[in-house]
Amino acid sequence: MLELRPNCETCDTDLPNGASAYICTFECTFCAPCAEGTHKRTCPNCGGDLQARPTRPERLLGKYPASTKRVVKKAG
Ligand SMILES: [Zn+2]
Ligand SMILES: [Zn+2]
Secondary structure: OOOOOOEOOOOOOEOOOOOOEEEOOOOOEEEHHHHHHHOOOEOOOOOOEOEEOOOOOHHHOOOOOOOOOOOOOOOO
């Protein structure tokens, strides 16, 4: 199951469930401007491709809540 991390690793902008976010296979998480612009849809951590993150239906968030643990890479 996805963690649904709450922020962009590069710029620390908020990415709540439903926001336009991108993830790699290890779920490194980025906002759209960072993923498309800065990283050219390639994960800067693992080199994998970045894909649009699926949205978790609201009715399932009670049972399967999104992660609240922020992950930020200071090096960008
Ligand atoms: Zn960002
Ligand atoms: Zn990655």
